[in-house]
Amino acid sequence: MARDRLSDAAHRGDWTGVLAAVEEAPNLINARRVGGRSGWAPLHQAAWHNAPIEVVERLLAAGAWRTLLSADGERPLDLATRLGREALLPLLEPAPLHPARESDLRALQHFLHALIRVRTEEFGVTAPLVLPQVSVLTELSDPALGFTVPGMYGGFSILLERGQDGPQLTVRSHCRIVGYSGRTHRITPDDCTVVESGW
Structure with missing residues (x-):
């Protein structure tokens, strides 16, 4: 599995292997081993191994997130x-x-995490999930993420926006094999509300 190969290379400090894996599968630049204890992505491993500056620059250029938290709540910084x-x-x-x-x-x-848990339970998803972190949206020029859920036949699109009273998320979720299962939620720091359903 490409994710495990990348995680293994990063764990060893094999930067040639890491950069080759990222070039082959750019979407894995922030991948963490599913079920892993540390929750470290390649940029965390680069900090741990004191990787050469050129390696860190290439990871960042490939889209590595500086705000991604490990299982212990640590950013690479x-x-x-x-x-x-x-x-x-x-x-x-x-x-x-x-x-x-x-x-x-x-x-x-x-x-957001509560919403994902409730919605995935509705569709009988039992696979362990590495839930998305909202902080990484602040780093993206287009502050949006897709979160595909195995076994749900669909997933979530998450958009960070500036509301009248501060930041908010617009979250759309659906299951492709269940008609009219789509729902749109608006999340503020104070609540989570359905704003559209049945699409």
Whole structure:
């Protein structure tokens, strides 16, 4: 499996293997091993191994997320800071294109994860899921993510927007094999509301 090969190469600090795997499957640049304990993506491993600056620059150019949290809640920057990787700190410092307060992002993520769990249970999904992190949307020029769910025959599209009172998410979800299963939710730091259903 391509994800496991990438994770294995990053774990070993095999940057030639990592960069080749990312070139072959660019969508895996932020992949974490499903069921893995650390929740580290290649950029976390680069911080751990004190990878050459050129490697970190290439990972970032390929779309590695600086704000992605590990299972312990560490960004690559936090890991590099803890380990004294001074040369990497300027590269790993997050530079959000859509800044938002951390407390708002945490609240949005809380509601998003609850929504995903409820919707996937409706369709009998039992596979373990690595749920999306809202903070990474702040890094994207187009602050949108797709989250495909195995066994759901569909998934979620997640868009970060600026509402009247602060950041909000518009989340569309559906199952291709269940007619009119589509729903659109609006998530704010205060609540999650259905705004459209039956599409």
